[in-house]
Amino acid sequence: MRVVTISGFKGGTGKTTVAALMGVAAVKDGLRVASLDLDRNTRNLSSFLTLRRASRLQSPDHVMLMDMDEDARTNAKPKHSGRLEPLVRMAKMDGYDLLIIDTSSGNLSDVYEAHLLADVILTPMNESPADMHGLFAPLGAAAAPRINYREMIDTVRFDRKRAGLPEQGWHVVMNRVSSLPSKIGGVINDRVAAMATEAGFEAVWRLRDRVVHRALALEGRTVFDTPSDGRLTMSELSGRSEVRALLALVQGAQAQHMPRAA
Numbered sequence: 001m002r003v004v005t006i007s008g009f010k011g012g013t014g015k016t017t018v019a020a021l022m023g024v025a026a027v028k029d030g031l032r033v034a035s036l037d038l039d040r041n042t043r044n045l046s047s048f049l050t051l052r053r054a055s056r057l058q059s060p061d062h063v064m065l066m067d068m069d070e071d072a073r074t075n076a077k078p079k080h081s082g083r084l085e086p087l088v089r090m091a092k093m094d095g096y097d098l099l100i101i102d103t104s105s106g107n108l109s110d111v112y113e114a115h116l117l118a119d120v121i122l123t124p125m126n127e128s129p130a131d132m133h134g135l136f137a138p139l140g141a142a143a144a145p146r147i148n149y150r151e152m153i154d155t156v157r158f159d160r161k162r163a164g165l166p167e168q169g170w171h172v173v174m175n176r177v178s179s180l181p182s183k184i185g186g187v188i189n190d191r192v193a194a195m196a197t198e199a200g201f202e203a204v205w206r207l208r209d210r211v212v213h214r215a216l217a218l219e220g221r222t223v224f225d226t227p228s229d230g231r232l233t234m235s236e237l238s239g240r241s242e243v244r245a246l247l248a249l250v251q252g253a254q255a256q257h258m259p260r261a262a
Helices: 015-028 044-054 084-093 109-116 129-136 149-162 183-199 234-250
Strands: 002-006 033-037 061-064 098-102 120-125 169-177 204-208
Touching (some): 015 033, 015 120, 015 169, 015 204, 044 061, 084 109, 120 129, 120 234, 129 149, 169 183
Parallel strands (some): 033 098, 120 169, 169 204
């Protein structure tokens, strides 16, 4: 079983969108998929799956932790809570192929543990300086946030190495990429690409901005669900291809690197 943690301390980057699309794509491909929503405030992934089930659409099995974590009310450095590991172990014993963990935008101990248990970490971001600085500015830099995401990733990797566990893959997913090139988009793409080796993440993957992706919260439908008129648009077909490339990545296949938007 592969464990995929979709993360980033900054809100609004598209974590739940990526989790929802990948979960549905995997189910449609015949995989047994479980999903875990760690965002106790918005519960967006849970809401999305509730909508899908109400519409009788194929969905991942779903679990959500409802109890609050003490770290949510403090600035304490996250510790290993030990609450997720039994869930991961049970999912593996139950024969699931994929477990997708959608995290919240903070340094809760459950979020730390979700990274510690992951085989692959996906970090969505938008083409904006705020996302770039909020996620990847090094500790001590002028633009670094108070709660530093890169520092947590370094801690997780150190703890896994100390425990004799293999290093995870860490990939950035550039989300909501415009179909039209922009100066700021080019600058952000170049800086993120240059930052990859320094920060320790691998290839940058891209999902274009599509109306159907933004409509997930309305009816729970994705590009993988056939419209009532039976017609898929070219945008929806392209969206399927992008998401399936990500799915191949987390399954360990040699997926093709996703090209930059022209």
